[in-house]
Amino acid sequence: MSGIFDTDVENAWCPGCGNVPILNAVKKALERTGKPKHEIVLVSGIGQAAKLPHHVDVNVFNGLHGRALPAALAIRMANPSLTVVVTSGDGDIYGEGGNHFVHNIRRNPDIAVFVHDNQVYGLTKGQPSPTSDPGWTGSLQRSGVISGPFPPLAVAIALGCGFVARGIAADIEFTADLMVQAIAHKGFALVDILQPCVTFNKKNTYQWYGKMAYKLPADHDAADRVRAFELSLEWEERIPIGVLYRREDRPCFEELHPGVGDPPLHARETPPDAVRDLLRKRLFTLP
């Protein structure tokens, strides 16, 4: 596939890695939004997934491990005319960046967040991630994962996230469609993407996901929060994909924050007269 968003940055992923179809889905989705490159910012943390923005010809902020969301939020606050998309790993967003995940869902900035959920730390070579299945043995947890898994969709629904979806790397069209909806959603939109890591996760493979995943039926009522929560906990027997939950009535952070808006911060002036007025408030004069 070649398109307007291609870059010539060399691909550093393993052959067969689930990040490749996710990249294609991202490019497809961005193309479909019709937005020009200069208005899009891809933000990521650190990990294999977090390298994705380098392969898309848009504005890129590839920050620290776990810290994509704070940067993304601030970019939106500084310039709400930019379309901000976070695309990063499960370790990055749910593990190292867990606190930002929780609090930014509470804030509800207009950001689409794509989590490449391979249930493993790929870049650091195979340690369990917050979403690893209990009992799975990765490096560092040699007798198997003891902690219960972090349920990202359940957490997001519990916190009132207005767009909660699950995609699957293997189905580019389907996932790209979710991405388009997530970008269009006004507010924090989460798309957790089942992503095979062919090198370090020999359990949750293309085949495994293929067998477990099922598309939500057309009559699924995404407005039903309780039902969505129930679905978000399904994992052992089968895994729902599609838009689990959606509500459009919640205003986004940028709308509620009194200072955010036009003009963007880089274009705001500091008139000397306004500074003088401010200083005058500290000037003590007798009435």
Add this chain to the structure above:
Amino acid sequence: MGIDVNIRIMGGAGQGVHTAGGLLCRLAVAGGHHFHATQDYMSRIRGGRNSYSVRIREIPVRAGRPQADIVLSLDPGHLPHILSSVSPAGIVVCDLPAGEAGSADSRVIAAPLKEFSASAGSPILANIVGAGIVARALGIPPETVDRVLTLEFKGDFLEKNRVAARLGAEWAQGRVPDSFRLPERAFRARMILAGNEALVLGAIAGGCKFAVGYPMTPGSGILLGLSADGPPLGLVFEQAEDEIAALNMAIGASYAGARAMVATSGGGFALMVEALSLAGMLEAPVVVALGMRPGPATGMPTRTGQEELAFVLSAGHGEFPRLVLSPGSVEEAYALAHHAMEMSEAYQVPCILLTDQYLADTVVDADPGDFPALPVNRRIVHGNDVPRDAKGRYLRHAFAGDGVSPMAVPGEPGITVVVDSDEHTEDGHLTEDHAVRIAMVEKRIRKGEALEMETLPPLLSGPPDGEVLLIGFGSTKGVIAEAREILSAGGVSAAAVHLRQVAPFPARAVSEILDRYRTAFTVENNRTGQLARLIRAETGREVSGTISRFDGLPFTPEELARGVKERR
């Protein structure tokens, strides 16, 4: 030497210590005098022992005094703790039931503060009754008190305050000595502000448009100020979920073209350290205001210290240039906060404003001329001024001569801005090419060398050579200056050097100064002499020693002068 009256209001949290202290500051300025006010408070919301000290002189005052001449004690239970710090000819005004401990002391004047407060129509005006008594002792006319109260209160409550102050003043007639009366002087309009407020104003005047933080004393005061005073000038403020988020957010905003800052204390800064290194790597301009307090760990939350000097100089993994400024007065807090905003953007480096609880909470009157509306020089480039590769793509980290690459921001047609915390090529994409690595390291270091050319020189006062040199950074400036005067008056020829910039370090200037004095002491609110070590590292010269104070309180001039005499 003229008048020098030190007043201390004491009471529990919630008893109006701060209000009465602030009122006395304004009364001093209304009478044409100058003051220096400091607070000492405990880390609690109610009760405890807090104090607000106001030292009044005919010349601008830049240091406090431990001994009080007039004490207004709002809690009689504090009396046993107070008397040792009252000067021999001083007075203590206190609502004292007859026969209480301390009443035998001839300096104690029992005053019916609560009773008059009730007569004024409110149970919470004992502090204002007391302020009325103190104003009377200072010889401030009741009309002046009335006028100043008009600035602080409104409506019915204003009236009650006026009555309370007047009841106090009338009662004091003939009951307080005349020895503290201030001479009459002409009023001049002055700025009245604390170190934290000045820093906030400087940052806003410097074009700060994005501020974020997580509360931690004494950084919280800066956040409060930014959130209150910033929005009218277009600043956007947000409370972060933690300090890690705070600095990453500021860097995100900076990437989008906003002048951005955070404020915190040592513990919060510790959490920001990785992001500081990110700013170094992304070449993102950002300002960190760090109000120091004693550590380690939570330490003494509401007290002062200078223990983070070594920390801020080396904080952040990897090698990258930084600017560290250390204001020594409210005037410098204003000027250097503005300077930080300008320099941080000019060299695309993180800048740390190193202050402490003492400077943060110190209130003085200052010359309005020291608070100019300085220009804001934005350096964002557009269109044809943007460096590009052969394919026309923007090179965010283009290899420019002095290492400073022209900075564009996302949102402009024809430009995409790519930054990465990994080592990167000129276009911002990650690389593991060793030759590029070397070139990028050199580019970042070159920026530091350019930054060094603009180092603010140390400020020397006193004789150009001689016996003793006192060296300090940050908030000790005023205390050292007065200690120097005391020493000189006592026949010890002493000079003082104040460092308002510690990184890049003004090594040559400090070396040259050091060579001219027989002995040199650093003056530091820490135990281990961090500035002395820094001077050794940067100049290869050993100072004679360090005069340190690390109990959580600021130095005072007499104590410092005594320390110098003992060590000389």
